[in-house]
Amino acid sequence: MKTTWLIAFWLLLVSVSTLLEPDFLTIRIVNGRFFGSLIDILHHSAPAILVSLSMALVIGTGNIDLSVGAIIAIAGSVTAVLAAYSQLSPYLILACSLGVGLICGLWNALLVAVLGLPSFVATLILMVSGRGIAQIITDGQVVTFDSDFINGLGNGHLWGIPSRVLIMGAFVLFMVVFIRKTALGLFIEAIGANTRASYLAGVNTLGIVVFVYLFSGVSAALSGVLLAADIQGADAANMGLWIELDAILAVVMAGASLFGGRMSLLGAVMGVLIIQTLTSMLLISGFPAQYSLVIKALVVITLIIAQSESVGQKLSRLLPRQLSRRWCPQKPREEL
Amino acid sequence: MRQESVDSLLRIHRVSIGFQGVWALDRVSLDIRKGEVHALVGENGAGKSTLLNILTGVHRPDQGRVYLENHPYNLASPGDALKRGVYTVFQEPNFIPGMTIAENLTLFSPPTRLGLINWRRARRQARAILQKVGLELDLSRQLNTLSVAEQQLLAVARAISHNAKLLILDEATTNLECHEVERLFRLISSLVRQGMSVLFVTHHLDQVFDYASRISVLRNGRCVGTFASADISGQELVQKMTGGIGCQRELHPSGSSFRPNFSSNLCSNANANANANANANQVKKPFMVIDGLGKSNYLKPVSLNLYQGEVLGMTGSLGAGQTELCRLLYGACKADFGKVRMGNQTGRISSPRTAIRHGMAFCPENRNVSGIIAELSVRENLILALQAKRGWWLPITRRRQVSLVNRLVDELQIKMPGPDCPVHQLSGGNQQKVLLARWLITMPKLFILDEPTRGIDIVTRAQIIKILKELQVRGTSIVMASSDLNELVTISDRILILKNREKVLELPIEEFDPKALSEMLGQASVQTQIAAKC
Structure with a gap:
């Protein structure tokens, strides 16, 4: 339901952009590749989409993962350093980087699920130290490398579609099937909505929370590889900086509660797309660049307020009685 | 009547309030006179807290009126109660510890x-x-250095300072x-002599008799009656609170005709079954042997045999250990000592998952906190345990x-808009049925239920009993643990x-005498109070 609204809003943004720039929807084929603003938007939002999908899972269990930006930096640095200074095969480099993400996820899972620290504090530790670790790995330098395979991940294309968009699409598809076609989605939402009841109903609450953190670590690492591949190098200090906040924002825009429970995977994807499209729209509109962050913030906050339940209730109180009676659920009475 | 209204301080007139379809209070009337200690007793879920919530302004009644000194007593917020001179002292004193x-x-x-x-x-x-309350304490002491008793006295003192x-x-x-x-009531009685009234809510019946002049009994959201404490014995009071067998008709002057008398219909059946089972048990091997299961500071070791197709009822006064035993059996709380034998396996149930693997099911005491998952749909709530048993990779x-869902909705007569409706939109009774359904589809060999009918209306109660x-x-x-002896x-x-977190008696139903139990529980309340000190 909320996803429908987000899609509608995204379409609105796209149409406004088309009005501003008639070429916005055009997709050209140059040298066997697709080019166009829409493709660009997809290309740019890929890392954030990867991160926000797994953030949706973490938030679904009622936790949070602030460390994804740091994990991106670590995994990106590992990719860059290995590609620049070692003779490892690119597949092995990729495996190492994802493995590092897995270890980071394991660390978070240990703190949150096993030791029971509040997730906000627990993942803050890696958020702060992770970027330091990444800088240690790169020795504080911007490490550049030259690898055909990794370059292909970032800038290559297959069937005319940028490989990054393909990877992102495959990931989204995998996630949706993996979470919604198994019982994982149900368990995640059940834990977020009521951990105690889920535990008593036999749900492996510990295992599921460990799983979402591992998953979050790996998908952040994948996102880090893509970002490193894009520029063929790693800047440990700035890679994926603040991406966790974008991801959380996207999840919240999709209508999820930060206390856990119902989550919308497609909603989170749409959230990222809306933020990215808005950025592009502000760019092509010729609006002074310094205003764009504030305008983005205004649009996002309006969207969130519009779907907030408490705002809805307050509005309904202002409405005349008959109207609010129709819109607000009444206390059910048991027929004896 | 006329005289009552003259010297009455607070008059509650046919107050009703419903939550999620269940009447928490159903046309409750009582009045509190000036300068009396009025006790309000009842079991859990009888509606005491709801009534207090109305008096303190947390809830507003759906129907009925409350008068304070013959003026309508309508509160917009809890702060209003204070302004009108109604002051509450809670179990946990609400001071700021630091x-x-x-x-x-x-x-x-504060004076400014x-x-x-x-x-x-x-x-x-x-x-x-x-000085007014005769307490000698250093004013600069921090609140958290005081004992609970001192804090309670202080709370009363604060009430007086507000001219309650x-x-x-x-x-x-x-x-x-x-x-x-005693000290608290010495202080209170001096205030009562000056015209203050006290509404005293407690589970300790001996204190009720010691300090209250009149007693009102709530049961299932109805006021059973108000009695002068001199005219009623402890046993009678317990019977009125629990709806002790045989006197329930007299207890319901209004609306009693509606109450389905399932006890008399099914009682003979139950007894017949019990006899058959008792005979069978002599030959039949127990399906589960519990040997000294306990946990320190939680439950003293309990030994029990459970037989197939048999219902073990558990009762005792509040906090006597029923919930604790249920949780230990199910592994919701890990036992420190004792063993459980099921078939050829011996060991301890370490978690609900292990329990479920052994064919157990558990319907916890507090439905909203540990039972239903409010946000999820009826369908999701219903299949959760079965799905958890199968594992995430084998989705149903x-x-x-x-x-x-359709089958169980039919079988259990669950009233609901549709399988995808969030479960919190259902009434309490229907939520409880969804919980039962959740476990029924896992085909449990042992079903542990902790107060499955608490806070549930009479018709649904009867249905739940029938399902079981x-x-x-x-x-x-x-x-099944229950405080309702009828059931x-x-x-x-x-x-x-159970008494004082210890098994005291185990007997077949035909030897069970509810009267003797009422007597025991009457005493037990004194005992529990002693236990609470230790």
């Missing part, structure tokens, strides 16, 4: 000079309050020792889910009585 006594006592209306707090005057005020007309003691004596309770197909009886016939072993007698084959 602040001093003086700060806490003058928190609500030029908009700033005048601390010297505040301390003087606080000292005056303490009605002091509500909401389980305020639960954490106090005997002599502390959507079609099978829907057919399961059918389950029993199919060979499921049932352990236990209806369904149980054996009764287990």
Whole structure:
């Protein structure tokens, strides 16, 4: 339901952009590749989409993962350093980087699920130290490398579609099937909505929370590889900086509660797309660049307020009685 | 009647309030006179807290009126109650632990000079309050260094400083020792002589008889009646609270005709079953042997045999250990000692998952906190346990889910808009049925239920009992804790009585005498109070 609204809003943004720039929807084929603003938007939002999908899972269990930006930096640095200074095969480099993400996820899972620290504090530790670790790995330098395979991940294309968009699409598809076609989605939402009841109903609450953190670590690492591949190098200090906040924002825009429970995977994807499209729209509109962050913030906050339940209730109180009676659920009475 | 209204302080007139379809209070009327200690007793879920919530302004009644000194008593917020002179002392004193006594006592209306707090005057005020109640305490002490008893006295002191007309003691004596309770009531009785009224809510019936002049009994959201404490015995009172067998008709002057008398219909059946089972048990091997299962500071070791197709009823006064035993059996809480033997396996149940693997099911005491998952749909709530048992990689197909839901909705007569409706939109009774359904589809061998009918209306209660009886016939072993003796007698084959977190008695239903139990529980309340001190 909320996803429908987000899609509608995204379409609105796209149409406004088309009005501003008639070429916005055009997709050209140059040298066997697709080019166009829409493709660009997809290309740019890929890392954030990867991160926000797994953030949706973490938030679904009622936790949070602030460390994804740091994990991106670590995994990106590992990719860059290995590609620049070692003779490892690119597949092995990729495996190492994802493995590092897995270890980071394991660390978070240990703190949150096993030791029971509040997730906000627990993942803050890696958020702060992770970027330091990444800088240690790169020795504080911007490490550049030259690898055909990794370059292909970032800038290559297959069937005319940028490989990054393909990877992102495959990931989204995998996630949706993996979470919604198994019982994982149900368990995640059940834990977020009521951990105690889920535990008593036999749900492996510990295992599921460990799983979402591992998953979050790996998908952040994948996102880090893509970002490193894009520029063929790693800047440990700035890679994926603040991406966790974008991801959380996207999840919240999709209508999820930060206390856990119902989550919308497609909603989170749409959230990222809306933020990215808005950025592009502000760019092509010729609006002074310094205003764009504030305008983005205004649009996002309006969207969130519009779907907030408490705002809805307050509005309904202002409405005349008959109207609010129709819109607000009444206390059910048991027929004896 | 006329005279009553003259000297009555607070008059509650046919007040009703419903939550999620269940009447928490159903046309409750009572009045509190000026200068009396009025006790309000009832079991859990009888509606005491709801009534107090109305008096303190947390809830507003759906129907009926409340008058304070013959003026309508309508509260917009809890703060209003204070302004009208109704002051509540809770079980846990609501002071601010890190602040001093003086700060806490003058928190609500600190004396100011030029908009700033005048601390010297505040301390003087606080000292005056303490002197009034005869407490000698250092004003600069922090609140958390005081004992609970001292804090309660202080809370009363604060009430006086606000010129309370009605002091509500909401389980305020639960954490106090005997002599502390006495001290508290010495203070209170001096205030009562000056015209203040006290509404005293407690589970300790001996205190009710010691200190209250009149007693009102709530049961299932209805006021059973108000009695002068001199005219009623402890046993009678317990019977009125629990709806002791045989006197329930007299207890319901209004609306009693509606009450389905399932106890008499099914009682004979139950007894017949019990006999059959008792005979069978002599030959049949127990399906589960519990050997000294216990946990320190939680439950003293309990040994029990459970048989297939048998209902073990568990009762005792509040906090006597029923919930604890249920949780230990199910592994919701890990036992420190003892063993459980099922078939050839011996060991301890370490988690609910292990319990479920052994064919157990558990319907916990607090439905909203540990039972239903409010946000999720009826369908999701219903299949959760079965799905958890199968594991995440073997999802139940959507079609099978829907057919399961439809089947159980029919079987249990669950009233709901549709399988995808969030479960919190259902009434309490229907939520409870969804919980039962969640476990029924896992085909449990042992079903543990902790107060499955608490806070549930009479018709649904009867339905739930019927469901459990059918389950029993199919060979499921049932352990059920309940404070409703009617219910236990209806369904149980054996009764287990707990007291002070210890098993005290286990007997077949035909030897069970509810009267004797009432007597025991009457005493037990005294005992529990002693236990609470240790």
